[in-house]
Amino acid sequence: MASINxxxxxLPGNYLFAEVAKRVKQFRAEHPQANVISxxxxxxxxxxxxxVINALHKATDEMxxxxxxxxYGPDQGYAFLREAIVRTIYKNRGVDVTPEEVFVSDGAxxxxxxxxxxxxLDNVIAISDPVYPVYLDTNVMAGRTGLYDAEKQQFAxxxxxxxxxxxxxxxxxxxxxxxxxxLCSPNNPTGTxxxxxxxxxxxxxxxxxxxxILYDAAYSYYITEDDVPRTIYExxxxxxxxxxxxSFSKTAGFTGMRCGxxxxxxxxxxxxxxxxxxxxxxxxxxxxxxxxxxxPYIIQRAxxxxxxxxxxxxIKQTIQYYMENAKLLCAGLQKIGIEYIGGVNAPYIWLxxxxxxxxxxxxxxxxxxxxxxxxxxxxxxxxxxGYFRLTAFNSRENTEEAVQxxxxxxxx
Amino acid sequence: MASINxxxxxLPGNYLFAEVAKRVKQFRAEHPQANVISxxxxxxxxxxxxxVINALHKATDEMxxxxxxxxYGPDQGYAFLREAIVRTIYKNRGVDVTPEEVFVSDGAxxxxxxxxxxxxLDNVIAISDPVYPVYLDTNVMAGRTGLYDAEKQQFAxxxxxxxxxxxxxxxxxxxxxxxxxxLCSPNNPTGTxxxxxxxxxxxxxxxxxxxxILYDAAYSYYITEDDVPRTIYExxxxxxxxxxxxSFSKTAGFTGMRCGxxxxxxxxxxxxxxxxxxxxxxxxxxxxxxxxxxxPYIIQRAxxxxxxxxxxxxIKQTIQYYMENAKLLCAGLQKIGIEYIGGVNAPYIWLxxxxxxxxxxxxxxxxxxxxxxxxxxxxxxxxxxGYFRLTAFNSRENTEEAVQxxxxxxxx
Numbered sequence: 001m002a003s004i005n006x007x008x009x010x011l012p013g014n015y016l017f018a019e020v021a022k023r024v025k026q027f028r029a030e031h032p033q034a035n036v037i038s039x040x041x042x043x044x045x046x047x048x049x050x051x052v053i054n055a056l057h058k059a060t061d062e063m064x065x066x067x068x069x070x071x072y073g074p075d076q077g078y079a080f081l082r083e084a085i086v087r088t089i090y091k092n093r094g095v096d097v098t099p100e101e102v103f104v105s106d107g108a109x110x111x112x113x114x115x116x117x118x119x120x121l122d123n124v125i126a127i128s129d130p131v132y133p134v135y136l137d138t139n140v141m142a143g144r145t146g147l148y149d150a151e152k153q154q155f156a157x158x159x160x161x162x163x164x165x166x167x168x169x170x171x172x173x174x175x176x177x178x179x180x181x182x183l184c185s186p187n188n189p190t191g192t193x194x195x196x197x198x199x200x201x202x203x204x205x206x207x208x209x210x211x212x213i214l215y216d217a218a219y220s221y222y223i224t225e226d227d228v229p230r231t232i233y234e235x236x237x238x239x240x241x242x243x244x245x246x247s248f249s250k251t252a253g254f255t256g257m258r259c260g261x262x263x264x265x266x267x268x269x270x271x272x273x274x275x276x277x278x279x280x281x282x283x284x285x286x287x288x289x290x291x292x293x294x295x296p297y298i299i300q301r302a303x304x305x306x307x308x309x310x311x312x313x314x315i316k317q318t319i320q321y322y323m324e325n326a327k328l329l330c331a332g333l334q335k336i337g338i339e340y341i342g343g344v345n346a347p348y349i350w351l352x353x354x355x356x357x358x359x360x361x362x363x364x365x366x367x368x369x370x371x372x373x374x375x376x377x378x379x380x381x382x383x384x385x386g387y388f389r390l391t392a393f394n395s396r397e398n399t400e401e402a403v404q405x406x407x408x409x410x411x412x
Numbered sequence: 413m414a415s416i417n418x419x420x421x422x423l424p425g426n427y428l429f430a431e432v433a434k435r436v437k438q439f440r441a442e443h444p445q446a447n448v449i450s451x452x453x454x455x456x457x458x459x460x461x462x463x464v465i466n467a468l469h470k471a472t473d474e475m476x477x478x479x480x481x482x483x484y485g486p487d488q489g490y491a492f493l494r495e496a497i498v499r500t501i502y503k504n505r506g507v508d509v510t511p512e513e514v515f516v517s518d519g520a521x522x523x524x525x526x527x528x529x530x531x532x533l534d535n536v537i538a539i540s541d542p543v544y545p546v547y548l549d550t551n552v553m554a555g556r557t558g559l560y561d562a563e564k565q566q567f568a569x570x571x572x573x574x575x576x577x578x579x580x581x582x583x584x585x586x587x588x589x590x591x592x593x594x595l596c597s598p599n600n601p602t603g604t605x606x607x608x609x610x611x612x613x614x615x616x617x618x619x620x621x622x623x624x625i626l627y628d629a630a631y632s633y634y635i636t637e638d639d640v641p642r643t644i645y646e647x648x649x650x651x652x653x654x655x656x657x658x659s660f661s662k663t664a665g666f667t668g669m670r671c672g673x674x675x676x677x678x679x680x681x682x683x684x685x686x687x688x689x690x691x692x693x694x695x696x697x698x699x700x701x702x703x704x705x706x707x708p709y710i711i712q713r714a715x716x717x718x719x720x721x722x723x724x725x726x727i728k729q730t731i732q733y734y735m736e737n738a739k740l741l742c743a744g745l746q747k748i749g750i751e752y753i754g755g756v757n758a759p760y761i762w763l764x765x766x767x768x769x770x771x772x773x774x775x776x777x778x779x780x781x782x783x784x785x786x787x788x789x790x791x792x793x794x795x796x797x798g799y800f801r802l803t804a805f806n807s808r809e810n811t812e813e814a815v816q817x818x819x820x821x822x823x824x
Contacts, residue, residue: 047477066459
C-alpha cells in the first residue's frame with residue numbers, strides 16, 4: 001500500500017498565490033466588464049531588454065545548426081554564465097566569490113525550496129514573519145515542523161521572528177538556539193532591507209551558533225540606500241555562514257524565463273550528528289547533479305546578456321521605471337491616510353489595512369470596490385495579519401489608474 | 413549547529429555520468445590530439461527541428477513587446493501545451509488523459525527525482541536492476557533506504573529486480589510486497605521494452621498490492637515493435653495505479669532545452685497510515701505550486717511546435733536517423749562477436765563485456781584503445797556489472813568511425 005507524505009496534510013489551504021489567482025479568476029468570471037489591475041502576485045510587466053532578445057535569437061540560431069547545437073549542459077551551469085555572474089555581481093563590489101561556488105538554476109524559488117534537502121530534519125529553522133511563504137512551506141513538507149496551530153497561525157517547532165511596527169519591520173536575533181536562518185533582504189513582502197550594521201549582527205550570531213544563514217537577495221537590484229549591502233558577502237565572515245540565492249526574475253524581467261543562481265561557498269560546513277564537518281558545497285553539488293539537469297542553454301545566454309554593460313544599463317532603466325511606480329503608490333497612500341512602509345529599497349509596499357480590517361477582508365473589498373488586486377499580508381505569516389502588499393510591477397498608466405481608484409473609490 | 417542530511421553520505425562515489433565526464437576530461441587533457449567519440453552519456457547530437465526553431469524565434473519576439481510579453485506562467489504549464497500533449501500523445505492512441513492531469517516541467521529527470529517527495533518514507537521501493545540511477549539515488553537521499561553494502565553493491569531495504577540474460581533482461585514481479593515500483597520502458601540502459609502482456613501483469617500486480625507504478629516512458633518514440641505500448645495508459649486499469657513520466661529530450665533533441673511532463677491521473681490514490689485515501693494528483697499539484705515556478709514560456713512554445721503535424725514529421729526523421737545508427741552499431745558488434753541486446757525499441761545497445769571484463773575496466777580500455785566513450789553497466793545497478801551501454805546518439809559519420817574502430821582496434 002503506497003503511503004503518502006503526511007507532512008503535506010499539515011499545510012492549511014492553498015498556496016498563497018494560487019488562492020489569490022483563484023479568487024481573481026472567480027471575480028473576473030462574475031464581472032467580465034471589470035478592468036482588473038493586478039498589483040498582486042509580484043509579476044513583472046515590462047518586456048525583456050533588447051540585448052536579451054538579441055541573445056535569445058542568436059542562441060536559437062545556434063541550436064538550429066549541427067556545429068553549434070548544444071545538448072546537455074553542465075548541471076551547475078555554463079562557465080560563461082557563472083563567470084559573468086562573478087564578474088558583474090560580486091567582483092564589481094569587491095566581493096570574493098568564485099565561479100565554482102555559483103550554481104545556476106531554473107529560479108530562486110526552486111533553490112529556496114530545494115536547499116533544505118541537504119540539511120537534517122532535526123534543524124531548528126528561524127524565519128521572518130511575514131515572509132515569502134516558500135521557505136516555511138518547503139520545511140513543513142519535508143517534516144521539519146510540527147502541526148499547524150490554527151489559532152496562533154503558526155507551525156509548532158518553528159522560530160518565528162515577528163517583523164512589526166514596534167521593531168521597524170526588521171527581524172530580531174532569536175533568544176533561543178536556531179540552526180537554519182532564512183533572511184530575505186530586501187524583504188518580500190514588507191519591502192524593508194537589512195542595513196550593514198544589522199547584517200553584521202546576524203553573521204556574528206550565526207558564527208556563534210554554528211548556524212547557516214539562507215539569504216534571499218532576489219530583490220537586491222532595487223536597493224537605493226547606500227548602507228544596505230547588495231550581497232551578504234559584503235559582510236566580513238559571511239562566506240563561513242551564508243548561502244545566497246539570487247534571481248534574474250525581478251532583476252531583468254525573467255519571471256517567465258526561469259533563471260536564478262545560488263552561491264554555496266566552498267568553505268561552508270554543516271555537521272553530522274557526531275560533530276564531523278561536511279562540505280555543504282559538495283552536498284549541494286551532489287543534489288544538483290542528481291536532481292537537476294541544468295538550465296536551458298538559450299536561457300543561460302539570455303542571462304549572460306543581462307550581465308553585459310549594455311544589458312545592465314537596459315535593465316536598470318526598467319527597474320527605475322518600476323521604482324517610480326512605487327513612489328506614485330506611496331504618495332497616493334499617504335494622501336488618503338493609509339500607513340505603509342517599503343517602496344524605497346524594494347518594489348513592494350506594505351500597507352496597514354484601514355480600520356483594523358483583516359488582510360483577506362481587505363483583499364475582497366479592494367477587488368470589489370476598486371478592481372485592484374493585492375496580496376493579503378496574513379498569507380506571509382501571522383504578523384502579516386492586518387497588512388497588505390502592493391507591488392510596483394505594472395505600467396505607469398495602470399499604476400496611475402490604480403492610485404486614482406484608491407483615492408476616489410476606496411472610502412475608508 | 414546546522415546538521416546535514418546524512419542520507420547523502422550513504423551514496424558511494426560520484427553520480428554516474430559525472431564520473432564518466434570526469435574520466436573523459438582527464439583523458440582529453442592527457443591526449444589532446446585524440447579524436448574522442450562519445451557514445452556515452454546518451455546526449456542527442458542533431459540540431460532542433462526547423463519548426464521548433466521558428467517557434468523559438470516567434471516566442472522570443474513576443475517577449476520583446478509589452479503587449480505579448482509573458483511573465484510567470486501557470487505552475488502546471490500553459491494550457492496550449494497541455495492540450496497539445498493530450499491530443500498528440502494520448503488521444504491519437506485512443507488513450508483518455510485530460511489536460512488537467514498533465515504537469516509540464518523542466519525535464520523527466522527532475523520529475524523522476526521529485527515524485528518520491530509526495531510519498532511516505534516507509535514505502536518499499538522496487539527498481540529494475542540495471543536502470544537509470546536517478547530513481548534509486550533520490551530515494552537514498554530522501555532516507556527511504558538503508559546503508560549501502562559495497563560487496564553486494566546494493567542498498568538495504570530496496571527490492572532490486574535483476575534484469576539478466578536468464579530472464580531476457582525484463583523485470584519480474586517481486587515475490588515480496590512492494591509499494592512503489594519504478595519501471596522504465598524502453599529501459600535505459602538495456603534497451604529492452606515491456607510488451608503489452610507483460611505490462612498488464614504489472615498493472616494487475618500493482619492493483620493487488622495497492623502499489624503505485626512510476627513509469628518512465630522517456631524513450632517511447634524509439635519503439636518500433638507493435639506489441640509494445642507507447643504509454644502505460646494503453647493498459648486497462650493503469651490510470652488507477654500509474655504515474656507516467658515523459659520527455660522532449662530524446663524525442664525532439666531537447667536535452668539542452670529542458671522540458672518534460674508527468675501525468676498524474678485524477679483518480680490515483682495514496683494512503684495515510686490510518687488507511688484514508690488521499691489524491692496523489694492533489695499532492696503533486698501542491699508540490700508543483702510550492703516548489704516550482706513553471707517552464708520558460710519560449711521553451712513551452714517550442715515543445716508545442718514538436719507536437720504539430722509538421723513537428724512530428726521532422727522529429728521522427730531524426731529518430732529514424734539515430735535508429736539507423738543503432739543498426740550499424742549492432743551489426744558491427746555482431747561482426748566482432750560481442751553479445752548485445754537493445755537497439756530495436758531504444759537508442760541504447762547493451763553489450764556484454766568481452767572476457768568477463770568489469771564494466772569500468774572495459775570503459776577505460778575502450779577509451780584508451782579506441783578513444784570511444786560508453787557507459788559502464790555497473791553504474792546502473794549490480795546486475796549491470798559485466799555490461800556496457802552504447803548509444804545511437806551521434807552523427808552517421810561518427811557512428812561509422814566508431815564501428816570501424818571497434819572492428820580494427822579492439823582486439824578481444
